[in-house]
Amino acid sequence: MSDDLVFYTHPMSRGRIVRWMLEEVGTTYRTEIMGYGPAMKEPGYRAINPLAKVPSLVHRGVTVTETAAICAYLADAFPEAGLAPAPGDPERGAYYRWLFFGAGPVEAAVTNKALGVEVPDDPRMRAMVGYGSLAEVLDALEGAVSGREYLAGGRFSAADLYVGSHLMWGMQFGSIETRPAYEAYVARLADRPAALRARDIDDRLVAEASQG
Template identity: 75%
Template sequence: MTDELVFYTAPMSRGRIVRWMLEEVGAPYRTELVGFGPAMKGEGYRAINPMGKVPALRHGGTVVTECAAILAYLADAFPEAGLAPAPTTLARGAYYRWLFFCAGPVEAATTNTVLGVTVPDDPRMRGMVGYGSLDSVLDTLEGAVSGRDFVAGDRFSAADLYLAAHLGWGMQFRTIPRRPAFEAYASRHAARPAAVRAREIDDGLLARQQAAS
């Protein structure tokens, strides 16, 4: 596909995850910075994402929002980057499983914990909560990353990127406890050249924003 890639983001947001993915893909892209507040909630940007949030990606006439969706889209749009297992392999199931486990239970459980939202200790109520409990989510995640380099097959994929980014961010801001398996997995993938480039880009943008304010 030759249509232009336009990346809408803010340097201190979940857009950092997508920036890393774009650097892994290696295709040219243009960054559009969207400021928090009026710019992000304004009519112009809401034409891209009605939620008024970043990140978002425009690829020609296609617009994709939500980090996991953007990662999955880019992996399929640029198969030469090798960021998703082939559809006919067993690893493809694990790829989908952990990509969306992170987007669903991990995101919900950690956010609710930070906000102080607790699930009543009632089996009927607890059954309504898809993630069950933060402990069960973290234990499941620890089992997925312990003793292995990759969660889907024998090579790095968008699922590893998403999990490593969430773990790194969560441990940094203490929304996810530091466990040896989490630290080993996240730090290993955070050292990838594309991850380092992405951080340098966003850190530079953030520094310029702070200097201008």
């Protein structure tokens, strides 16, 4: 495995999204499995990710953390994979828009719901949290994935991978309500060869860990 690209992850983490992205990119990479707890808090790993969390990526000396940032970085670092509209392409705007809509409003709204945090029904309070309400976020997301095959430029991109991952995970575990538009959208993504490879790798790692 190449030391040019090192992927720090845990198979039961958002690292599963990055694993899928790496498999889409199709380059060689080395995986470092980080255990939760003390292993992630060691000074050596904190030098890579000060928050002591996964995933993280080191590519030829460049460190990238935060899942959406890693996906965007990989799309640009490996343009031959065609995972982002080219700079100057008008669809680049939609690509950035929905990639970071997933990383911002979707993640924040869904996390708050899981924690039982309710945004008061007050326009000033909604403005403070940025995303408004979970219902508004889910409606916007439904509009984004309806009436088009992919989010940007009529072809699969890192934005679809990231947003689709949140929808798959959220609907599976009940943190995002199931809607026909979501189901139709993720059905176009879930059986991609890279998605299947990534899922197989991480599921196998989970099974091996459970066996001791």
